[in-house]
Amino acid sequence: MKDLYGLLKRFVPPYKGKVILNILFNFLGALFGAFSFAMLIPALGILFRTQELVTEKPVLDSFSLDGALEMFNYFISQVVIASGNEQALIYIGLFIIIMVFLKVGFTYLASFVMVYLRNGVVRDIRSQMYQKILQLPLGFFSDERKGDIIARMTGDVQEVENSVMNSLEMLFKNPAIIIISLGAMVYMSWSLTLFVFVLLPVAGYIIGRVGKSLKKTSMKGQDKMGDILSITEEDISGLRVIKAFNAEEKAYERFDRENEAYLHIMNKLMWRRFLAHPMSELLGTTVIIIVLWYGGALVLNNESALSAQAFIGYLVFFYNIINPAKAFSTALYSVEKGLASMNRIDRILSQENTINDKAGAQDKASFDETIEFRNVSFKYVNEKVLKKVNLTIHKGQTVAFVGKSGSGKTTLVDLLPRFWDVSEGSILIDGKDIRDIKLHDLRNLMGNVNQEPILFNDTFYNNIAFGVENATEEDVINAAKIANAHEFIVATEKGYHTNIGDRGDKLSGGQKQRVSIARAILKNPPILILDEATSALDTESESLVQEALLNLMKNRTSLVIAHRLSTIKNADVICVLHKGEIIEMGTHEQLLEQKGRYHKLHQMQVF
Template sequence: MKEFIRILQRFVPPYKSNMVWNIVFNVLSAILNLFSFALIIPILQILFKINEEVYTYMPWSFEPSSWESWKGLAEAGKNNFFWYITNLIETEGGSFTLIVLGVFLVIMTFLKVATMYLAFFHMIPIRTGVVRDIRNQINNKITQLPLGFFSEERKGDIIARISGDVNEIENSIMSSLDMLFKNPILIFIYLTGMILISWQLTVFVLVLLPLAGYIMGQVGKKLKRKSLLGQQQWGDLMSQIEETLSGLRIIKAFNAESKIRNRFEKSNDIFRRTTMKIYRRQQMAHPMSEFLGTATIVIVLWYGGTLILANNSPIDAPTFIYYLVIFYSIINPAKDLSKSVYAIQKGLASMERVDKILKAESDINDPIDPKPISLQKQIEYKNVWFKYQNDWVLKNVNLTIPKGKTVALVGQSGSGKSTLVDLLPRFYDVNEGSITIDGTDIRESTLYDLRGLMGNVNQEAILFNDSFFNNISFGVKNATLEQVKEAARIANAHEFIMASEQGYETNIGDRGGKLSGGQRQRISIARAILKNPPILILDEATSALDTESERLVQEALENLMKNRTTIVIAHRLSTIRNADEICVMHGGEIVERGTHDALLVLDGFYKKLCDMQQF
């Protein structure tokens, strides 16, 4: 339960007031329930005419600082209650007294259920609020973590943690909060009443309870281990679904439907077997607690009956029945408590998986005392070394990019071009060396200021399931429609946007699925134009386009690149003929650099790349 308490300490404090009111109303509900049960004694005495004791009115006196005064108050209350009942029987008769007791029982029950509802009323904001906060924290953490974290994690498994695991936390831990706040209070108050009635019987009962608790605790530990395995398998299933949705075109093209289907069905069957074991253990809670409770009642009935049959019994028969009613009332809270323990064990397994995201450490952070950063002169890579894991991807790279110039990076796949560019906005940090802008190391500025200098246009246009307007104005606060239209015109996108059903308010579908490749790319360019960054990064922005789309996109790119510092990654060498400097990368190093014509004269790597693209 230590893990559960730590979870409460992390997420419940914002809802302290609701928690306090929940506890208050639970206490009132338990006390009212206890007093309503007390009416059993006079009802039984009236029905069976077994109480011949004569009661006289006892004056009330009370001093809060004296324990004897508290005992006297309790005795006076009990005596005066029975005095009133016996007096009522003598004056009005037993039938009328039963009616009075019945009305009083109804009133007490109404107050009990009212306070019970109010306890639920204040629990609901805690349950829903904590789950909302967990989802918000996961989403915030995802946006803060570096790209390196997600290259090691499967997208489907991350989605499973956000959906399945958070839902499991809601259905198990959060749904158990009420039981955990209410049931211990009920058990404590009922036990207090039982002790006041007969401490001998209660001590006897308490000897039996630790054994039942130990048995349930052992099953709960095994349940958590199985639950963690089940959630991991659920993550694998979600990953397979995500891969299937992303790769449907290839799956169908290679007639691999049966292979994908068999792989999923095999994993799904493994998950089913694990889930069956979890549910079977979980369903043991109710029958086990009921069996142990019934066995305990039988033993208590035997022991209590022995006390009553003995001479000088501390309790009479009606009081013993009241005692049994109270004890039986503990059974349901105990059952619910055992169920909640099982549910919490399952939820803790999900919380453990969620915490892998929430507690993940980012190695790319803002400095304590950040420096302002702006581009007035140049960007400089100084002796840069970088590796993702073991092998060096970049080796002692030195590169200077003057303001307003265009530098192109070319080379074979895997030569380090994209990695070199990804280091500039600090998607990753260099292992050795440094990258500076006007002499300021980029690690000395905030990520927000650094990335505010840059605009990206990638090979795959990354768009959102939203309108043209919101996609183009993405990342630019308070952009006007006229500004968005002007950016779209420069990007050669205005005409096809206006030809759509609702113009700039038309939804473009998931990842821009309603648009062609060229249209998606021009929306990306319009987005970069509107941001108006001093540094532009183009990552193979035209390599996936047909000739007509490439012409329009290239024209849009030329408009975007005017008077701007630009880094271009290109496979189509025809698109970077006019770059101020072309750097040829091979094996993580810059092996050649110069203008297009100068590199052709060298007759080296660059010329070979050009020759391979000629036909």
């Protein structure tokens, strides 16, 4: 229950008005329900002549429960005297119908306002998760599997909705019924109610023990579902490789192994979950029989102040507690299961975002002079990927980075937009440490074109205009023309409003890259980061993309990562990286004359 309280404390405050209304309506519903039972007791006594008729109208100085009962007795007695027992039964029936109408009416209103709370909290959890996913640094996603993150975003949030939010109504409603019914029982016979209080905690303890084991099993089930979704996502993405290597059977065996494990976990979970109702039914019936035996013995032996009809009423109130108590116990089972999913969700929500604006971060609207890497070192875990890198890039320069895979090229340029933060040293733009600049302003100065174009399942227009506010269709078309993309776009069925498919799969590699370049052109950033933008293309596509890149790089400061040295011959500065250090620096001709590592790479490619 502590975890549930923590969940409600975090997400319920915006809906506290709805909670208050829900509790009020539930209380009124329970009160009218109990009142209909309470009025039935004296009516039965008068009808069956176990209680004397009240012929004198009681004088009420102030409102009290005893006074209300006396007045009701007087009313029933007058009906019996004037019209007989059958007419009195009709009046009693109508009275009970009115009370039940008020009860169910207020109960419906309680459920009505609960809808806002239930759906609103689930919406808020999902929104917070998505916002957190967008804010977290890239390092978090290097350690997590995408399928597991999707499982938490979908399956776990759905489980919280089904288990916790569905149960909230019972958790708010049933205590009101139980409290009012217990109050009536105490009023009727405190000694018999004390005996009941001894029995109920025993039943509650047994139910609680099973509920705790349910939470643990549910956590295992949600973790395993995350593994299944991860495997599914990986296999769909790598389906071409699976088929090429005839590995369908191996892929299926891996999936089937995890699926079978999930089956066994969910079997255990459902066995225990379905145990909730029979267990509460058995325990409830046992308690009723014990109370019937004990209370009936007291009434039969005249050892209790309760009359026979009052004892029947007492049992009705007690039974009125049993059903809500059983529903309450079932709700607790569901809550325990849902809280296991909430714990998995919290693994994302509680993650610290290490890359954000520091207090007093400054605005930065333009790039005017230099980018400086000053004694920059970086490590992902323990081993340093970059070591004491010093580099100054002047405005308008094109600086290329070459070296074998794993030398630190991509890491170096990823530090500039703060996808990662440096471990040692600093990066300065116009003399300002980038950690002192607002993150939004910093990234607004840069445009990225990656080795594998990142496109969205949307139209050409929306992909090119992505991240650029108030872009007109004319602006988008001009950007596409500069990127050599206009001709193939207008040749499609709906032109710029044609959907390009998941990750742009309806396009060739060169077309994807030119759309990506058009997006960077439209953003019009002063600093460009080009990460091996032509390495995966055929010769013809490379020529078109290279022309688009040259158009993009005009009058901009460009940081270019390249494997094909022919694409960066005209760079102002070429930096050769090896094991995280810049070991050579100069123009294409200067580096060839040095006869060092760049010369070796050049000779290999020429050969």
